[in-house]
Amino acid sequence: MTKIRLVICILCTCIFSSLSAQSFYSDFRDGMIYVKFVDEFPLDKISIVNKNDTKPTTRIAKDQFPFLEKIFQKYGVIAIHRPFTIYENPKLLRILQIEFAEDSKIEDFINDLKSFEEIEYAEKIPFERLCSPPNDPLYGTVNGGDMKWHLDMIKADSAWKIQTGSPNIKVAIVDNYVWGNHPDLQIDSVNLCQVTYDSYAGYNYTLGNTAASPPSSYYTQSSNNNAYKASHGTHCAGLVGAKNDNNIGIASIGGGVTLMGVRAASDGGTLLYTYQGVQWAVENGARVVSMSFGSNHHIQTIETFMKVLYDAGIILVASAGNQGEEGNPEHYPSEYPGVISVASVNGDKKLSYFSQYGIRADVASPGGFIKSRATYPNVLSTTYCQAYILKSRYTSLQNTFYDGMQGTSMACPVAAGLCGLMLSQDSTLSPDEVKRRLMLTAQPLHSASSTTINGNGYIDAYAVLTFKELELKDTLLLSAASQSIDTIKIRATHDWHISNIPSWLTVSDSVGSKGYHTIYISANESNTSENHRETILDVNMGDITKKLHVIQLNYELYLTASPTFIRFSGKRDNADTILISSNMDWKIINSATWINVDKTLGNGSDSLFINTKSANSWGYNRLCSLLVSGINFMEELIIIEQRIPDFIRWETTSTQIDPAKDDNVAIRVLSNVNWTLTGGDSWIEANLNAGTDTMEVVFTVLEDNTTGEEKSTSFTVSNENISKTLLVIQKQDLSISSLSSAEDIFVYPNPVSDYCIVQSKDSKIETIKIFDFTGRLVHTYHPTQDEIIDLKNISKGMYFMLITTNNQNTIYRKIIKQ
Structure with a gap:
């Protein structure tokens, strides 16, 4: 790969996001909360104001909630908006963002809202901060200046022989600002966005060549500290996908993917619109989202939002945080389920001193120094400013738009760029599969690393792109009856086939391709003998063979439940018992939030105690179902009705x-x-x-x-x-x-x-x-x-x-x- 190799020494600095002054909570926004209505609350009672206007809003009329009228007046509610509408997900559509005047009474407001049965939760909205390093960048003498160490460490050269990235795969960098016109980025204007907010219309999205760039009225593109801080998102963008083989600047792991840059900061640098930026990126085609920001506060609304994206197949990658030496606290969004949490590793295979560790991370990626924080360079990438930190050591960088940074903020986009390569190779990969392969193929950390991530290592681009796997369970049970049927799940990275199928079995698919497949296996005849009937099937994928032991039992399986219909009055804590008669393992699937079941798994005959967790206040009888599910597709459906309270x-x-x-x-x-x-x-x-x-x-x-x-x-x-x-x-x-x-x-x-x-x-x-x-x-x-x-x-x-x-x-x- 033809690139100008920039050899520089390291001097690091800390990047802090500037936060607007807060009167009451330094970590949370004043006068604004999230409120979630329970899942049973009718969506037609939460309608958008002026939803047919040419310029749509997310505003919700206050008078739609007469039961909250007094509390809204008490706390001076100014505006109500839907912060997240993607996929018209019903859980997200029941989440509202409420802006109010009585800032000092935020805790009282939240507690009052929680007293209503219609409200599932209310919570403060935290500020997100860029995951940049502490302000102690230089320890000792700089020895050497290999500025591609982070790519060599993950075997990028070998990976590029397999995959260089597809322009059909979009990777979004949601950050403070992204200078999309950087010569080594050249992001298309339709993929650059600025998010803003006003009380009337809600969230606004502006596109264009300079939409995501730092505001020139605040930041000049000279060599100065403010412009260096404003370069955080541009630096991350270069690590994801600076263009390769263009005879300019640096190389990147994902140089062939399409970049998206989202400005989520105010003019002054405060991160205010991060998750709305994520929503815009996904709505406009992002398959991977890189999030080098976070807070120490778990927010249920954001967890729900992340899950909706995860369920839709979006690869979410986030920095694990830089508080490794500050107690290693919880960090979000990196710790939400479905998000790939990325720690920082140095070139010596030890976790960076600042990186969070243990359960805080899933995998590590280069984001620190070539060897340690004392001796070698950090990570070079694109910047909005002219070189500020490294210019005094490397005069060749003077008047260029490249500089060094370190932090899990840098580790995250390197991993996100690799995720882009994985999807370029196989666009059907699910978020779970991407995360799983990154972890299974990771290289081990140095045994002398003072911190670890629960046995997981750092990413290996070549290994993950050449990964081969065939996975299925090893035993399948069938009832003695003819036509008894069950399934196996096959996870394969290449084409496969099943052999040694006996005449008394039917297999729905004996050949298949890469991916995740459900195979139906059924018995063609009854087993009337005194012994179980058994066989071994071979599942073959290239040079890999897995054995499947199929057993047709010498007795019939059964599963029944009684009663199958229960009617409760409208009161809370109504209870009943369900009797299960069975000779197999079973599980309970309960999708209702208002029904409690005392057990979810069992074996053989047993009883279930169920009760209503809340009174029915919805003005109509509500229904739910419990599914008792066993093997061989045996299941019982129990319908539960709760009337409205007698009136x-x-x-x-x-x-x-x-x-x-x-x-x-x-x-x-x-x-x-x-x-x-x-x-x-x-x-x-x-x-x-x-x-x-x-x-x-x-x-x-x-x-x-x-x-x-x-x-x-x-x-x-x-x-x-x-x-x-x-x-x-x-x-x-x-x-x-x-x-x-x-x-x-x-x-x-x-x-x-x-x-x-x-x-x-x-x-x-x-x-x-x-x-x-x-x-x-x-x-x-x-x-x-x-x-x-x-x-x-x-x-x-x-x-x-x-x-x-x-x-x-x-x-x-x-x-x-x-």
């Missing part, structure tokens, strides 16, 4: 009825149980004396009221545990008009799409309340004249409108939202 109520506590005989009024009983109706008087009758669930009761006057005064009576609707009373008042004489008549209050159009008009003929309307079919208050209006009611943000369905006039009459109208 009975009138849609109003009192009503008026006109004084004439045969006048009537209809009032709804809102309920989900059987009920009876009692009470009343000789001058009035109800058309029902019992009912089930929600029903309309019609009260009819039996005689004219000629007493000259009002009459009143009450009706009680009840079951064994609940009772609610309705007061009925008959007006005093026939001269009083009935405001409840249809002519006096008009609601139109009905059905309604977005808006409806409520109009009174003779009286002033004081309040209008909208209730859903369960009786839950959805919205309250206080009109000053004929009211235009905005119903855009409520879901489709039937609602009740309670209208109160200035003479305290109440009128109900049913409306249909379509």
Whole structure:
């Protein structure tokens, strides 16, 4: 490979991200939190404001959550946004970012939110910091200046003979800034992005040649400390994929992949938009994301976001952190499941002194010094500034845009570049497989390394690109019955085939290609002998052969569960028992967050204790399933229903009825149980004396009221545990008009799409309340004249409108939202 080899000596410095002043928590953002609604919360109750505008927003209307109205007022909520929308993942869509004014009360706000059953969690949002080294870069005399040591260490020259990188594979560097116009990078403008935020629109994404670059008003491209700090992301980009064989500057492990650069920092250098930058990169084609930043705080929202990307096949690579000499604390995002955590190793195969270690990392990569922190160079790469650290030692670097840095920030992009090569060779590799191969092929650390990473070593580019493996389980059991069937999983790096298949077995696929395959194996006949029937199958891949022992038992397997349907009331801690009858191993698959099961694995016959973890507050009966799964595709499905808590109520506590005989009024009983109706008087009758669930009761006057005064009576609707009373008042004489008549209050159009008009003929309307079919208050209006009611943000369905006039009459109208 033709490259200009730059030989320089080392002088290192510390890069710190400049954080804006914080009033209350130095590690967390003021006035902003993440809030996650439980998975059962209806998504149609969290809708985007102006989602059809030409410039879309992520803003959520505050009034969509009437049950949180008081708490929002208490803490001065300014804006609500959806921070993550990728793949329209339902868990992410239930996560909101809330901006509020009462900064000093952030802990109180979080605790108050946690008291609502609708809220799964609320948490502060930490600042991310660049994983750059401590400010003690030079110890002793510099001896030598091999600036490609990090590539030689991972056997890059040999790896490049196999794979140099495909432009179809995009690797994103999400960092403070990335100077995409660097002569050794030349990142396409459509792959350069700046992320910003404002309270109204939410997160904005700007593309262009200079979008990701440091702002020129803050940083000049001269040889100075500020520009050197601003070069962090540009340095990482060069380590991932500076162009190879272009007679310019340096080489990189992934020089043939396509780079993406995302600016996640404010003008002053504070990392504010890292994960929104990750989201943009993935939405625009990134297969690998390099994240040389982090914090010491676990954030559930970000763990969920990382898992969504991992499940979608995105390779997430993060620096393990540079606090190895500061207690080796937890570090994120590197420690989230599904993220490849990269420690830093020196050229002497010892972990760098600053690198975090042990359980904090999965694998190491060159990111320190050629031999130790005292003697040899660190890692050379592209920069936004002219050489600042190394120019005094190596005059050839003066006025060039290359410099040395060290840290797990540098180890991370080297590993990410190698991941890009792996996908270039085989784009079907999953995140698990990439991580697994990196770890299996890693070279061992030096035995004298003062810290280790749980037996794992540092990356070997050549070994991982020539990796060969054939993996499957060694034993398969089948029931004695004919057509009993089960599966094996084959993981292979090359083509394979199965041989020695006996006539009493059928194998769904006897040949296959690289990747992960599910093979079905079934018995063609029953085993009626006294002994088990056995055979050995050979699974062959080139010079590798694995044995599979297949046993057809001399007895039949069985698995049953009882009952298979359970109905709970709406209360918390309802419990029941499930009896399992079986002669095999089994496991329980439970996808519901509101059901607790006392065991998840078992063997043979056993019992399960299940209980509801929370009351059902959703206004509809909720369902979930438990799957009892055994071998040979034997399974039992158990359906569990939790009703909403028992309720009975009138849609109003009192009503008026006109004084004439045969006048009537209809009032709804809102309920989900059987009920009876009692009470009343000789001058009035109800058309029902019992009912089930929600029903309309019609009260009819039996005689004219000629007493000259009002009459009143009450009706009680009840079951064994609940009772609610309705007061009925008959007006005093026939001269009083009935405001409840249809002519006096008009609601139109009905059905309604977005808006409806409520109009009174003779009286002033004081309040209008909208209730859903369960009786839950959805919205309250206080009109000053004929009211235009905005119903855009409520879901489709039937609602009740309670209208109160200035003479305290109440009128109900049913409306249909379509």
